[in-house]
Every structure is written in structure tokens, then in C-alpha cells.
Amino acid sequence: MVMGELTQESEVLVIGGGPGGYAAAFRAADLGLEVTLVDMQERPGGECLFRGCIPSKTLLYLAELIRDADRAQSMGITFGHPQIDLGTIRKWKQHVIDSLADGLVTLSKKRGVQLIQGRVAFEGSDRARLYDADISHIKFRHAILATGSHPSSLKGVVFNEEGRVMDSARALELADIPETLLIYGGGYIALEMGTVYAALGSHVTLAVRSDRLLRGADPDLAAPLIRRIEKTFDTIYYNTKIATLNETKTGVDVTFDGEVEKPFQTFDRMLIAIGRTPNSKNIGLETTRVKVNERGFVEVNEQQRTSDERIYAIGDVAGGPLLAHKAFREGKVAAEVIAGEPSAFDFRAIPSVVYTDPQVAWCGLTEEQAQKQNRSIQVERYPWKFSGRATTMDTLEGMTKMIIDPDTKRILGLGITGRNTEGMISEGVLAIEMGALAQDMALTIHPHPTLSETVGEVADIFLGGATHILPKQNKK
Amino acid sequence: MPRKKINLPYNVEYLSVLDEKGTLDEKLEPDIPEEILLNLHRAMLLGRRFDERLLSLQRQGRIGTFAPVTGQEAAQLGAAVVLRPTDWFVPSFRETAAELWRGRTMESVILAFGGFSEGARSEKKLNNLPVSIPVASQILHAVGIAWAIKYRQTDDLVMTFLGDGGTSEGDFHEGMNFAGVYQAPVIFVCQNNQWAISVPRSKQTHSKTLAQKSLAYDIPGIQVDGNDVLAVYVAAHEAAQRARTGNGPTLIECVTYRMMMHTTADDPKRYRTEKEVETWRKRDPLSRFQKYLMDKGLLSDDQIEALAEEIKTEIQAAVDHAEDQMKGGVDPLDMFEHTYAELSQNLIDQKEELKKEIVAMKEKNDG
Amino acid sequence: MARAFKLPDLGEGIHEGEVLAVLVSVGHKVKEGDLILEVETDKAAVEIPSPYTGSVKEILVKPGDTVKVGDVLMTFSNGVEAEPVEAERRMEKPAEAPDEKRAVEKPPEKAKQPVSETRTPTAGGPVPASPSTRRLARELGVDLRLITASGPAGLVTAEDVRAFAEEGKQALALPVAPEVKPSEVKPISIPVPSLPDFTRWGPVERIPVRSIRKATAKQMALAWSQIPHVHNQNMVDMTKLEAFRQKHKPEIEGKGGKLSITVFALKAVATALKTYPRFNASLNTETGEIIIKHYFHIGVAVNTEDGLIVPVIRDVDRKSITELAVELNDLVQRTRMRKATVEEMQGGTFTITNVGPMGGGFFAPIINYPEVAILGMGSSSMQPVVLDKGEKRHEIVPRLMMPIVLCIDHRVLDGADAIRFMKVIIDALEDPDELLMTMI
């Protein structure tokens, strides 16, 4: 266009093409609504596909291969030292992203979802302005806000293209394999990226403000992982803050404030992974009745509706756990509510999976939460050293843990650490959602030999009769 | 029956005085009074900053579509600077910087791009025509004015602007031909900014240069580095001498570049590469000229900074002033004014009709 | 059971804060999410929402106190719990456990929820039920917490939900009564049978009952169900008054007024009310008192585009015909434009409704609760009237006759009162001089 401003009308305007956004758009289209999806990227996928979950898992899989090849030695197979070709790795990663992104484009086309590349800012409760697009305004009947979040930084630190101080997105670009890498933060992103770089040969130092890692998970679940990274990472500094940070041509100079013997150190690169900030600024929310809380998250009810009844918010920007699978569901809920269905974001368990080595996965109530709520629970653990399958794979550090309501005998939570927990956790999620009793799990036949048996057997323990463990004494 | 080469009186020159870095070719340096040099620099800086401000206003939806001039400050100002107030200035639509030089206020520019006909109004009478959006259509008006000047035997002249695209329009060739026939005191300044929206100069015409189009009409033509304000000045100065001394028209091709989009509604990424833009960014007319002035000791970084501050406040004042007027709203009934010298009965009736409607609307909205 | 509320971890390594304000008091009923405290940390002042639905049992902090994460701040009785999870923590640790705040079963806003005294919500955590069952509950607008579960260990099954919804239907009763404060009236709740599906017999359109229509519906149903109405009808000879009216119309219009029959009626009614104060009253069934009002604010029913509105003219007794003509005209105009203020709708002691201009004849208006009488007027028309000329001689003459009707609250007034009251009005209207004479 070269002149004037064109306005388009749209039944549903979805702002942001991440997992939440495209799930919402697709669901709305399937329910017969006219959908326009606007994203700054040309293709849907968002942070998760282009700069998050997918690329990181692509790299973590490679890390796992390297580790397995190494472990194989003790089992009688010796591979040569891995030759790492960053160029090919990047190409492979890009190929993974492209094939998934192109798939989403096709799905959008086939569903009649209109994709527009551009930036959106509200101009009221029924109008949004588009920047850098052929259409300059959209009049919508409903809008679904799915703008997501971006990595938080430290005061005065800005992430830039060439900088040595990276956010998770930059770290995934794998510009090089730094000799030394400092990671600031103790969450799953910090641990996963550390695992990748350590596997590729970097000397990783981890600094975390609190006294522990992976605070969302129960300590006994995180323990095997921590034991492992204490080996693979160079150092871990607990209760440590970054006092000063200075980027030079050759490296990043850092002074630590905490339990560090050498408070002043220099690293080739640094990754800041201390959390994420919602993208709720500069999108014209002030022109709507949408309420944003003091941390920038958009307030929604269980129908994902904001305080502006035409506008819905889903995914990271709507707060809650910043996870793609939570955004997926919220997106569907918003679309269904708009289509007049009695849908609501009502769940009993959102699974969390950390793709480190070993993996950590949990869902529902954790032991810690139960204590906080001073709620009486019973906890059962199944150490994998009793699992045949775990033994065949030499992954004995693993453990399966179940949280049970002592009165109702209902399963409240499940936690697993070890290999392939990513696939096993879903059984726990279903059990909790269905309100299953420990007995239901115990009576469900699990294939042998598999790691999934451990889920059945941990329930058996509760009932006092696990096959591969001696029954506890004095247990009713 | 001979067959021989016809020697045409003119050939096409190329001129550049400052190279891309801004280093001077002494023997070509024009003798320009310091004062003019500094005013010229100020005008270029103003043109640049004002353009940037307009863009941000447009991006915030505070004004409508407009055509940016960034990158072409030298091409238009280097030429316009030779004009006297009594001369006539006949712009196309991408000469905002030159328009300001010619006395148009920034307020009026903002108002016009804000969709307010008030933007056309001017307190003092200036020998300027308003922008002419239909490409090349203004050229013939320039020739007409030039003919009239000649008829009145003053030594004023007309300077008209067009773009590379404009040279494809019939009006351009008709204008050149008339000017040649009547030896009218007119200067055709072609800002060859390489792009007519998405059509590159190479696809616009088969000719090697645009300047050579003058040959067909026996008019002197010269191609200059349009990002070299000194070269533009020299060419314009000579052309002015020619016009004022009754020696007819001149065509000046300023080779420059449209650094921004065609208009704010256009997306150049669709048809040209960022790389190309980058190579031209290195030839920025403003920094080149600044280097020249610094080498001459006429300008320092501090002075530039001070000047920029001064300009910033000036622009802010204009924006505030214009936006006050815009926020004040407009009387729709004004649309009937200036259709004719006086309202026909028909228009009086229609004006009354609209008046009633507006009242009815108001009541509807209030009640 | 009592539940303790401790200061949640505010993240970013914040371990303590100062209590700025306590936003609730003991006994205060709070819903999950209601703000209960303001705490100032070194980062920011944070408003802390209640994690429970229930009532505040005790408050253990006061403004100025410094509290540490984990300190008990207040306790709640029979709270329905929700996990307090807090945005910043989630940011710090994205893999945090789910935010169950919104997982608490809530009936969807729109759907009606059956009220039942016999069952109270089961406290403590979400009700066990499969996702599809929970969705079914939403569809049927059922609150899971109210259901007695048949599944193992209190698992609510789809069948339980359906069964409950069935019962619920019968329990559902939404007459106008609930809107009225019990102090005013004790509703005899007769269950309203649910409507049949009309589409079985042909296409239908659904128009939501809104604003004025709704208000009218409630007000009328209330009045009709509470007040035993007695009607008293009559014909008034308007011939003289009409002549008088036509004569003075122009000058009144000159003053911006409209000399309508209603204007005279206002004056006549005021006179009658002064003579018979019991018509200017309300009945308090609670205390068994009749409240006589010593002011005479008369409402005039105005038919607007959006429905019936009754603006009130104050102190009619103290105003002249001209004043009334001007005020009434202005008030009616503004009412039609919905410009009249709420105050102007309140405080009426008696109501007049004139359907004459629309050509209405006899009709029986409903008393404007809590008033005790209303006067209705129809349209005048020329009619043959038999005049008694004395000595058994009669004459049939054409006269301009207007039907009027007075409706009274038989709990406060009797037929005899009505006739007397009516007499005053008729005399006043039939003879302008009389009207001007009696006018107080």
C-alpha cells in the first residue's frame, strides 16, 4: 500500500502466534469463527518454537546422545570422542524449527485462519492498530491477547545481538562454545542450558540467588539432578547475587556477592536466566478496560476473560505457570468461551518437565506445597534401584514419588526423576484429573519391564504390597 | 547525399565536488558565502529532524500518510538555495525540506498531513505552488509561469521539481519541449532517487541518464551527485545565471536516494534490499556536508549539538501548535468554502442541509 | 474448621515486610481473591488477596507490624481453600506448581445456581470429579460443592451431576419477591413452573427483560400480589373545564407551560388528599402501622419509548395552576428524554395516570406500591347526558364526558372513603370555579 489506512473487521483477533495464540486461533476457526492471527514473525510458533522449548529440546537431545555414548563405555561399547560441528547442529536445529513452523502455516491456511505479520496496539475495546502491515486497523468483536513474555534481565543489562551477556534465546543460537560460561539463575532454563553447554564442552559456572535449585520441585526429586550437575558443571554458587557486571571485548567481568571464594571473575559468556517478564507493555492496553497487575500480568477469570469483556488473555501474559501446554489449554478455553461453550480453565494438575540429565517431572500437589498448606498427606517413594528396566539402562539414581491423601486415599501428586520421565508423568496427570485413588493406579497393569512400572509400584507401596520391595513394617 | 554525424550543441556533464567521505575537490569548490553555507546546513538538519518527527507522529496515528524526504536534503536544498523570494518554486510532493526553506511553516505541513485543509493556508504571500501529487503535472505550470515572467521581462525564474518516475510522464516531455521552444527561464530539478515506489530507475527508462533527456529538446542538461550539496549548488547556480540572462531552461539530474519508504504506507522490503539501502546510507548528504564545514572550521560538534537542540524545540513548538488546532477540531461546513469565488445557490442549500444533519447527529449522540 | 493464613513468599528473596493496612475486620466475610492486607516490602507495596472464601476469625497483625514470610497473619473459619500462588514466584521458577486459584469450583456467572439450605459446600480443596464431569457441571450450571457424591471417596460422577441438576430444576424459583427486602413484605413463594419449549409449536424470538421493563414487572407484580385493589369508576363532565382550559391555554403556553387536564387533576387530587389524609399514606405490615404523610408529592405516569416512568411533582398543594403547568410540562419532556433525575422519581405519595391523550377509556390501574391509591383518567368525548330540569322534566344534552377511576388499597381504605374522595375530585373538575375556590 502507498496511501491511506485500510480497516478490516474480524470476529476474533488473536494477538501473538505462540502455542497459546495458534491453539486459540485454530480452535476458534474449528468452531466456525472468523479468525485473524497477528504475529511479529512471518510464521506462527512464537517463543516456544523459535526461541524456546523446541530448539532447546533439539539441543538437549544431542546432549543426551553424547552422554549415552559416554555411558556405553562401561557397558562395553566405546565410541570415539564426539566431533562437534556447530554449523551442522545449527542447520539441524533450523530444519526442526522450519518443518514445524511450515506445518503451522499450512494448518492455518487449511483452517481459513488469516495470518498477518505485524505489530499490534489496541486503540480501544474494539479496535487495534497494526504496524508494518498492509492493513492499518482491525475492528474486532473479540480479541485474544497472547503476547507471551520475554527473558527478564538485571537492572541496566540489555541483551543485544553480538553481546556476550545472553538471554536464553541468544544462548540457543549457539554462536560458539564458550570456554567458560556463567549462568545466573536456578530455574529449569538455567539447568537445561547448562546441561547443553556442559555437554558441548563449556566450563559452566552456576550462580543462584537462593539456597537451592529448581525450587518448584521437591528437594528429594531435584537431588539426583543436582548430584549430577555438581559433576558436569564446574561450580555452583548458592545464595549468591551478581554485584557488578561489566562486558568487555574479551569477556564478561563479574563480581559476586555471596558465598564465593573468588568474588571477582571473568567469563567468556554469561547467560541470565532469572525468569521472564510478560509482554503487556506498549500494546495499548491503557486504551482498553483490561486490568494488569503490579507485575505486568493481565488479570483474567477462569474463562480467560479480562476485565474488558471483549478481550481475553492467555498464556504467559495472563500469568500462572509460564508453560506452553498451559497456554494451549487456555487458548482453547478462550476460543470456546467466545463460541459460547461452557468452557473454563479448570484443572487439577499441570505437569512440569525438566529435560536435564536426569529428567525431573512432577504434577499436582508437591510435598512442600502440602506443608505450606499444613495439609496432611502421605508420601511414598520408589527408588529405581528396584526397577528391572532402570537397571538395564543403568539409571539407578531415578526415583518415583506419589503424594496421597491419607483419608480419601486419593492421588494428589506425582513426581519422577530419572530417564524418560517426560512420557511417564502424564499417567499421573490423568490419575489426578480423574480423581483416581492410589488403588486405581496399583490395580492398573503396567507393562514389564518398563520404567512406568515404578508408578504402579509406588502405589503398591502405599497399599503395603510392592512386588520388588519388602513391605514396610507397622503400616496399617 | 551526404550521411554525416550531426554535432549537437550540448553534451551531458557529470559533477561531484565532495566525495562520499565529504573530502573536497579544491579546484571545483564553489565560492559560497559562509552565511549561506551555514543556513543551508541548518535547513538540511531541520529537514532531516522534521522528517523523523513526522514519521513518529504518523506511526502514532497522530497524522496520516506522508512522503518522507530523508536522504534527499542536498538534492532539493542545494538547488532551492539559489532562488530569490521573487522567483517561483513549483514542487512535486517530496520537497518538504525545500518548502520549509521557501517559507512554508512546519505547522502547515503537519496540518496538511493531518488531513486539515488549513494546512494549505499561508499568512504571507509566497511565490510557491502547493505540492502537486499527480506526477509531473506541475511541470507545465512552471513553464507557464516562466513564460509569463519572460513576458513581463523581469529577471526572475522558476524552479520546478520532479522525480525519476516523472520523466516517464507525457507532461514532462511537453513541458521540456515548450520550455525549449519559448526559451523560458525555468530550471527542471529531477531528484533521481532511484525508486518510483517499487519500480527502479533502470526499469523507468532505457536512457543511461535522465539528464540526457534534455538533448532531445536542445536544453542544457547536467547530472550531479545529488547527495553532494555543493555539486547541486553549482549546477543550480549556473542554471539560474542562464535563466536570468535570458538563455532559457536547464535540466538538472540529482542522483540521490530515497532512504525511507515511498510513503509511510509503503513497505520497501517487498522490492529492494537492505544492502542497497546500506550502501547509500554511507553517502549520507548531511554528514558529508558537515564534514566539509568542519574541515573549513565553520562548524564544530558542539555547534551541531546546540543547533540540533534549537531545532528540536522549534519542531516541538510547531507540533504543539498544529496539534492544538487539530484537537480544536474542524467545522465540517468549511468544506464548501473555496469551491468557487462565491457559493452557488446549490452549494448554499447543501451547506444548510449538512448543517441540519450535524445538529441532528449531535442530538442523537447527546440523547 | 479454622484456617491460618501465613504471609506468602513474595519472591525476589523478600523475607519480610511491614503491614500498611488491614483491609478486613473480624467476622468479615471474604471471598477468595478479595484484598485483605497491604504489605510494604523493600521492593513495593503489595496488596495481598485472601486465599480463602470464608469469614475472618481473628486478625493477628496491625498496621506497622513487621511480618516475616510464614508468619500467621489471620485465621479464617470454614474457608474454602485456594492455593495462594503469586506471580513473581512463578516468574522466578517457571516450572512452579499449578496456580489452583482459578481451579476452585465456581458456578459460571451466567448460569442460575439452585439454592438449598440442606446442603453446604464441602470445605477444603477442589471436589474430585473427572474433567468431563466438571464440564458437564458447567453446562448444567451446577456447583459441584453442593453435590453428594456417589463415587469412591467422594468422587462426583456425571450421573450425580445430572441427578442434582434435575432436582435443582424444581428447586429453582425466581419470582419478584427476592428483590424486595423482607422488612417490606413477606413473599409467599409459589414455585414458578418452568416454561414449555415454545419452539415446538413454531419459531420464537427471545427479548431480554431489561431496565425499566424489569423494574415495572417487579413493581407491578409486587403491588398486585400484596395490595387488595378496589376500583371505583365514574364519569366527569368536563365541558366547563375544557372551555376554561382552551381559554387559558395560550397564556400558559406563553409562559412555557402546557395546560393539560392532568394539571387540573393534580390540583384536584391535592385538595382531596388534604381533605382525606388517609389516601396520602403507606402501610407498614411489619409494625402494623399506617404512615400518614404530611407532604403532597404526586406522581404522574409518563409513557416513554423505554416504558412507563413515574416522575413526581413535589408539594402540589403549594403550587399554582400555572406553576404546575410549566413544571409538569418540563418534567414530562425531560422524562421522555430520560433526563429526569432519580430524585425526581422518588418520594411520591399518590399517582395519577392519564390515558386520555392516547384515547383510552375506562381501565383499572395498579397502585404504585407503597402508595395506597391511584387515579386514572380516560379520554373525554361528547356524550348524551340527561339533565334533571326539576318537576320530573329531563333534557338530553351533549356534554364532554371523561371516565375516571380510583383504585384504593383495601387494607388501608374502604369503598366509602373512595366515594368521598372521588366526590371532591369530580366536583373540582366539573366546576373550575369550585376548583379555584377549594384550591388550598
Next chain:
Amino acid sequence: MAKMTMVQALNLALRQEMENDDRVIVLGEDVGVDGGVFRVTDGLIEQFGDQRALDTPLAESGIVGMSIGMAVYGLLPVCEIQFSGFSYLNFHQLESHAARLRWRTQGQITVPMVLRTPYGGGVRALEHHSESREVFYAHIPGLKMVIPSGPRNARALLVSAIRDPDPVIFFEGKAIYRAFREEVPEEAETMPIGKAKIVREGKDLTMISYGAMMRPTLDAALELKEKDGVEAEVIDLLTISPLDDTVFVESVTKTGRAMVIHEAPRSFGPGAEIVSRLMEKAFYYLEAPIARVTGFDVTIPLFSRENAYLPGVHRITAAARKTLST
């Protein structure tokens, strides 16, 4: 069937006609690489090459004159003039030649070309980008003047125009280019040129309009139904010339009341011709004067005053109520 904006629908029409017939050539400023400034010709150069999607030099007269030549030779040129406000530079080519060659050569030489151009206001544009001058072309014998009102009929009419043996001026309303989407069938669909259409049945009043004005007209008809219980019959002309009067004449014999809505200036506008036809053919059925809701007889103002110039729902319903009350 996919939902499309008018831009996408027009693009589909061009694409399919170009696929079916190699005589179809698209030419104009920026129609190639840029895909047209409104993207109507988007992707055509990629699919058909620069010999069938020609980026021309900047010369309207050249574009149209050359199209005439191509058509004379037997091609089917579809040229684009970027904005109707610039088509005056090519006016003489239309008036003097495109419209007359058939007559001048007594049918020996014909000009089966299409001139596409955006028209109309409502998009906050600068001068020369908002006018509605369909009568200029409708007034020229030998030209056909078509104005679609939405994605589906735009597509069908453009296909018909391309296949039409005579020169067709095809106006596209900028304001509705992307405003709304409609189901547009994949398989090529045509619509007869010179045929109006009843888009809303009614008995009380006939509303006649076309192009971008159809939306406010239909909205007004809806408001009249809801607020006044009036059943207005709405007619979409689709073709301005040759004007199909059968549909609106018949409608008016039924309703007895009529109004014409267009954004072009009132005097000598399309309304003038429509009203004359009604005088000639439905005079005795009329119960009220025929109302005209149109732009005023002034140059369409810059966009700060544009909305006061363009007929809107309020102005249309007001005129309708006036007509109905006489």
C-alpha cells in the same frame, strides 16, 4: 469455499483467468514485483513471469494507450491505474479511442480491455486518492462501468469483465478492499455485467446504491427495520453503465418510495440518471419525491472532514424517514 477479502478475491479472479487464457496480461505501475500497492496483483509475477505481469513506467496515458494496442492485437489486457484520481491523465485514450474504435471501424477492430482502479473515500488518504468519479466513464458511450460491492461479486464481475468483448472500467472501493471477508468459491464464477441485484427484499421503500456505499445502505436498512419496523428493499446496481433499470423500476412500482445513495457529488451524479429513469418508467407509482443521499458538490475534503462528506447511516436513515413520512 474459503473466506476472502475483496483484495484476495480479485487476486483469485486474475490468477485463474491468467491460468485459463494466456491472452490475459496484467500491466500497470507497481503491479509486478510489489504485487500492486493494494496487493491485488500479489504473486502474479512469480507465477506468470514479467511478460504477463508488467511493471510499467510511470505514465497513465501510456498504460492505457498501450493496453488499447494490445487489445487491438487480440490480447486481453487488464491494466491498473493506481488510483482513479490519476486516471485523468489517460482520459483521452479512453474517450477518444478505447470507447470508439469498435464504432470507428464498424466492428472491425474492438478493444476488449479492462481498466481496474481503486476509488472512493474513507481511508484517510491525501488529495487525489479519495474521489468517486464513476460518471466520467459512465457518460462515455462505448465504455462499460462496473463497481462491485464485496469480495464475491467483485471476483465474479472481474472475471466477466475480462471476458467481455468491450472495454470495461472496473472501480474497486478502497474502503471495502479488506474491510470484511466473504465465502468465495474456488471454481471460477461469473456475473452478468449490466444486471442489478436485489440484496434485501422489502415492501416499504427502495434503496438504490452500489460499491462501497452498499454497507452503510444495508446498515441503514437494518436500523429502519429495528427502529421503525420499515421493510426497505435494497438494490445493488453492480453495473453503472449500461444501467439496468428493470430491477429498481419494478421494485419502486411495489414500494412507491425510492432513494439513491452514492458518494459521488450529487449534481449530474448517477442518482440523476436513476431518478430520470424512475420518472420515465415508474412516475405513476411514486408516493413521495425520490431522495438522493450523496456526496456534496465539492472536492472531497481532506480526511479530517471526510466523514461529514460521505453519506453515513445517519444521513441515509434520516432521508429514508423523510421519504416515508410524505
